[in-house]
Amino acid sequence: MPYNCLHNDEALLSAMAADDQQAFTCLYRRYWKELFLTAAKALRDNDAAADIVQDVFLSLWNRRTELQLEGSLAAYLHTSVRYKAIHFIEKNIVRRDYAALLTVLASDYLPASAEERLQLKEAQFIIHETVAKMPPKMQEVYRLSREEHLSHKEISDKMGISAETTKKHIQHALKLIKLALGQTAGSVSLLLISLLLKK
Incomplete structure (x- = not known):
């Protein structure tokens, strides 16, 4: 040196x-x-x-x-x-699945402060409500992708739709969630960072 x-x-x-x-x-x-x-x-x-x-x-x-x-x-x-x-x-936050990761982490690393818990509940509620309002096929594609972690090809095979259709459904679903999170994206990001760094 x-x-x-x-x-x-x-x-x-x-x-x-x-x-x-x-x-x-x-x-x-x-x-x-x-x-x-x-x-x-x-x-x-x-x-x-x-x-x-x-x-x-x-x-x-x-x-x-x-x-x-x-x-x-x-x-x-x-x-x-x-x-x-x-x-x-x-x-x-949506494109890289950080929003979904937040839900997973929160069950293991519950935020300490009441404000953080409130932010977490708000973000989870927004995501849940947005997914619930999606058209049935888009909702199913999103859940298979984000919750069951299936690939585009696996989803296409399972649902009998093209890979391109699967991709479009996921892209549109992610846009809807990002739009719904809107102003809360910053606080969700901060909360996610604090949870991840606790690990």
């Missing part, structure tokens, strides 16, 4: 602010793994987790001359990863 990497975070940040790329590399190596593990645990997606950590470090480098930390660098980096993970889930 190069000598510079033995310096504390403050010294490395100071060197980085003066455009020392080696100092940045030291910080990157020091924190990349733990940040990646945090993001991967929250997102259940290694590629997305790696992208998020890369974005956090890119932002750190781009802001190197103006960065004013009130706490530790470790806390700053972990908070940045957490916020980016929440934003990622908010954008992909």
Whole structure:
């Protein structure tokens, strides 16, 4: 390990602010793994987790001359990863099945606060009501996909419809759920992150 990497975070940040790329590399190596593990645990997606950590470090480098930390660098980096993970889930809450995952996790990791429990119940109610209002065939396709985890081909074979029809039903069902969640998507994302990181 190069000598510079033995310096504390403050010294490395100071060197980085003066455009020392080696100092940045030291910080990157020091924190990349733990940040990646945090993001991967929250997102259940290694590629997305790696992208998020890369974005956090890119932002750190781009802001190197103006960065004013009130706490530790470790806390700053972990908070940045957490916020980016929440934003990622908010954008992909339905497409990547995070909404369904929330229901599964909640049964094992009941949120501690009354507010979180209320948010969870609200999200579950919205999803349940939206699915219940879907046309029968779309509802069946959605349940087979999300609850029984069947592939598009398995659903097509079981229901006697084409794979393309199956895909369209699922896409439309997901759009309806995302639309119904609307303003609650952010709080659902935050709640999901907190449940996932408890595991």
